[in-house]
Amino acid sequence: MHDRQAPQNGEVALCRFVADLQFADIPPRVIQFTKGLLIDWLGSTLAGKGAPQVEAIERFAHAMGPQDGPSTIVTSRRKTSPYFAAMVNAAASHVVEQDDVHNGSVFHPATVIFPAVLAVAEAEGKSGRDILTAAIAGYEVGIRIGEFLGRSHYQVFHTTGTAGTLAAAMAVGKLLGLDAITLNHALGSAGTQAAGLWEFLRDAADSKQLHTAKAASDGLMAAYLARDGFRGATRILEGKQGLAAGMSRDADPSRLTDGLGTRWATEETSFKWHAACRHTHPAADALQLLMQRENLRADDIAEVTCHVHQAAIDVLGPVTDPKTVHQAKFSMGTVLGLIAVHGVADLDAFERYALTDPRVAAFRSKVRMVRDDEVDALYPKRWVGKLTATSTLGRTLEARVDEPKGDPGNTLTPDEIEAKAIRLAQFRDGASADEMRSWITRVCALDDPNAPTALLPL
Amino acid sequence: MHDRQAPQNGEVALCRFVADLQFADIPPRVIQFTKGLLIDWLGSTLAGKGAPQVEAIERFAHAMGPQDGPSTIVTSRRKTSPYFAAMVNAAASHVVEQDDVHNGSVFHPATVIFPAVLAVAEAEGKSGRDILTAAIAGYEVGIRIGEFLGRSHYQVFHTTGTAGTLAAAMAVGKLLGLDAITLNHALGSAGTQAAGLWEFLRDAADSKQLHTAKAASDGLMAAYLARDGFRGATRILEGKQGLAAGMSRDADPSRLTDGLGTRWATEETSFKWHAACRHTHPAADALQLLMQRENLRADDIAEVTCHVHQAAIDVLGPVTDPKTVHQAKFSMGTVLGLIAVHGVADLDAFERYALTDPRVAAFRSKVRMVRDDEVDALYPKRWVGKLTATSTLGRTLEARVDEPKGDPGNTLTPDEIEAKAIRLAQFRDGASADEMRSWITRVCALDDPNAPTALLPL
Known part of the structure; x- marks a missing residue:
């Protein structure tokens, strides 16, 4: 299946990993852990209901997008296209600062990956196992790209905006069933859109939610364009005029493939306990x-x-x-x-x-x-x-x-994750405790091939 | 009108300039020159008809956006929302490499500014003078930001993608009538989305059109969000974690305000003669x-x-x-x-x-x-x-x-501009020679307050 003549490089290795990844290859404990991340993401998203930044982005989606569609905006329960559902849900899930974080990459994976994956899964009728596999592909790639970009990148750039665009593209690309070469095009189109500067923090501006909104929707766009034959740069990470060349001074290519397929970076993700950075x-x-x-x-x-x-x-x-x-x-x-x-x-x-x-x-x-x-x-x-x-x-x-x-060695128990998600759901009446419990049950059954429903619509 | 207590900085100066700019302030020769740029842009856009990259982006717009709307996609004559019209027209106008360029900033202004301005003008019923004023605001700001970002930026980044996002935001912000403070928010939200890497050139990938598509639509989004109260970083250009800090090593803040209001950078723009870089x-x-x-x-x-x-x-x-x-x-x-x-x-x-x-x-x-x-x-x-x-x-x-x-001291004559535009329109049957002549007539009358029609719909 692999072309042995192709150059060995980080981009190719990541794209082959994603293309080859099967649900059965993923250790059950990683699947279980990912369900906890998804429950935690749902709570974080619901808690973003009514936030002015999120509502402004939803109004933009309503003005510029279709008035209906296959994908659900979680906070408002409105339907739209996958692109705008990903955009609004990503904004919502990052606003109360309760979404997950991966320490080594200083990257918030859930807020950019789940919105893109769930919006596309709903539109394309994908299974729970497809959702989990695609999300884990996004986590594994996004975390490694964040680690690759290094500390100098994070000094100026919000890694969740930059690496997040590529993570979302790879997760959606996996869900769309793209092969390694097409994923490489998606990666290129995602990387050349990667953006997000920390400067907004000085002003209490709203950019943090714009970063996640755009990372999820831009990444989704990159994957759809690639499926449609649109070509991206093949060496967008390591190339002479690529992401690291432009936006990092200490990029470490070895991090891109570190333990790929054996080290499950997804399960290194931390849950936030305090509602702060x-x-x-x-x-x-x-x-x-x-x-x-x-x-x-x-x-x-x-x-x-x-x-x-x-x-x-x-x-x-x-x-x-x-x-x-x-x-x-x-x-x-x-x-x-x-x-x-x-x-x-x-x-x-x-x-x-x-x-x-x-x-x-x-x-x-x-x-x-x-x-x-x-x-x-x-x-x-x-x-x-x-x-x-x-x-x-x-x-x-x-x-x-x-x-x-909340860190891997001091992680939240399933009960703590559930209790936190229910608190978050109720924070702005995003969902009742009973609704949230019912969604938690659905997440827990997501890998059951006989489970009757996917996660969305809610 | 100006708050004299506010810090003097490049961002504030640019936003005040744009907010204050009136059609009557602009020298007639600059207005005339801009009409030539617009004719040249129309031809370039029509010549992009049928290009696979452009069609892929239009299919994405069709899948994710509304099936109808107030704004025209020039190549297909379909209607959609301003966001997607800007996106597709920007992709189309950059594909045959015949659109204009400003030497000092190494920035292609037309391809990102006109798509955003025309899409919004059509949706909001703006006049020909509004269009010209907004476009010139975008040229003046975008060129200065490109000059500010400098040669080190251009080594890795496609300035038309990066500075172009801010130029489109300021042009649309002007058209929407935003005040200086709101424009500053739009500038911040645009700058934190600015992206575009040269890496794609090595692969003959399609990213150059993605860059212009996203610069126009992201900039438009930044302006609409700002109008809706969404806040951006106030020092996105010069701030410690802003655009220059992350993406330039030789940024020169004096370029941001160089001759603002007296030097009309718009008229320094070159027309391309050869259909190449x-x-x-x-x-x-x-x-x-x-x-x-x-x-x-x-x-x-x-x-x-x-x-x-x-x-x-x-x-x-x-x-x-x-x-x-x-x-x-x-x-x-x-x-x-x-x-x-x-x-x-x-x-x-x-x-x-x-x-x-x-x-x-x-x-x-x-x-x-x-x-x-x-x-x-x-x-x-x-x-x-x-x-x-x-x-x-x-x-x-x-x-x-x-x-x-095509350079300012060796610029095209009006006849050469018209002949080039007609050739471009006919290149892929984007428009007939007669249609193009009729649009040229409409562009020439754009500043006539008694002219019966705006430029679009075609």
Whole structure:
């Protein structure tokens, strides 16, 4: 089946892997894990209901797209074409900052892959096994491309927007049954559309949702165009004028094929517990540990120093005085303030306290970040929470968390995933608890060839 | 009207310029020149009819968009939403490599700006003066952003895809009547979508049309979202994690505001004469001059050395053995071969001879490019054609062209523009000569407030 004369390169290896991937090749534990990721994604998407950014993108889809179609917009339950369903659902699933993240690639896979896969599956009548296989193909490829692009890329680019476009293209390409050569064209057309800059964080702008919306829909477009004979660059990742040449200074081609087919990167994905940027989670967990261990209240703490990896400073540093709830999710001081004052930094806590509680604001002013050599050296493979606090009595206190809650070694239990998804579904009345439980049941049966229904329509 | 407290920066200056721009402020000669650009664009678009890349994108638009709408796809005369009309028309207008180019920014403005402007004008019932003003706003901004991003950007990125997204957003934003602050949001949302890599050239892939398609439609989306309250990064160009930070090493912020309101960059735009990449034109003109002056035939020439700027090598260098007519437009040897053997490198010559004529192939093997310090230093402001040839009798011959045909100092006459547009319209039966003449008449009357019709529908 493989052309042995073809050059060995990362693009070809990834496309062959995706073309060859069969449901039966995937270990059952990875399938089970992926169902948890999908449940977590559904909750995250439903929680995006009513967010102004999401509604603006849906209005655009309604104005520019068809008034009906085969694919479901999850938050509004409206139907449209796969392209616009992918676009709106991707925007919705990234807005409350509860969707999953892969540490090593600093990439949020669910928010770009599931919207594209589910929209196409609904339109093309694909099975639950097809959905899971395509999504896992997207995770495996997207994570490796994020790792390949490296830390220099993430300094300026939102990897979920860039690598996410290629991940969505490969997932949709798998679902459409493209062969390796056609997938390579899809990869090229996706990579040449890859975009997304961090600059918006300084302004509390809405670009983060635009990035995921466009990654999902642009990737979908790349796969459909490839199926229709549209040709893309074959070396879009490693080529002399490709993605790494233009947008990375430390790209590592060996990461593209690292353990392909034996290492299942999908199951390295972290679930978010706190409703904030993942870069805040290690310190948040460390603070929680410290306060419990020392039996402290917020007022007992005079100052907090977070010993962080450089990327945390790059992403969170610009946010000094958050103006919106979304921006507050990128404020280390706000997240620690919520933990210290209210014990949690979940969706409700953000809505109720992040911008308005003077105790949270007071705590925010006590928090600073400094780059830590050890933490930075372990990143991005490990996201270590290392924290020094001074009590108002002058005591110096330390805490450390090696794997924040939700990381692979400290992952959520099925019950925690379900409970989180139900909370998220109810957050903005995206779905009732009973509806969410029924969808969870459907996700759990997704690989059963005798299950009567696919996931969507809802 | 202006907030004097706001920081002075390139983004604010550009957005204020666009918001304030009035038709009456624009010198009549610039209005006249822009009509020529629009006629040239219409011809280029019609010549894209039937191109496989364009048809694939139109099929995608048909599958994912509405089956009807207010905006016209020029090649097929079908109607759809402004988003998809912009997308397809932008793809069509860039495929035969006859659309305009601005030297200093190495940016093709027409192919991304007119599709977006005309699609929206048709949907929103805008006047001919609105169209011209909006298009000129797009040219002025897009050209300056291309100049700002610099030569290092163009080494890897197709500036028409990247700067083009912002140009389309600003043109559409002007047409929608956005104020300066809202335009700044549109600029941010456009910049964070900006993409387009040169890697495709190595493969004769179809990405060049995808770049223009997406630049026009993504830019349009950015402007519509901004009108709807969607916020973008305010410093997307110059910010620490903005476009220049991620995608340029020699960005020059002074270029963003260079002569804004007094220097009309629009009228610096070059018309293409040969149907090939602009980087081949200086040498093509020099060869034509040399052969006429010395009364040479193709067989009289043993070898040709083109003394070029570095960007010509970056873009044309990868194309050594063209496999498609489109790729042949990026082959210096093929272009010079057509000139030498057939006297012209127009659309017909490319179709008939570029890939199949052994005399053209033989001439191609005689041509090489070398970087020339003087030519490179003048670039991109001037595109000098400097050429050394050796005759089969051993004579060394030289020729030089300081401004290739179509450049501002050597621009096309109105008759040449019309004749070219009619040729292009007829190339694939996009329109008859009579139809094209009637549209030319309508373009010429576009600024007449009493003219009965807008440009589209056709």
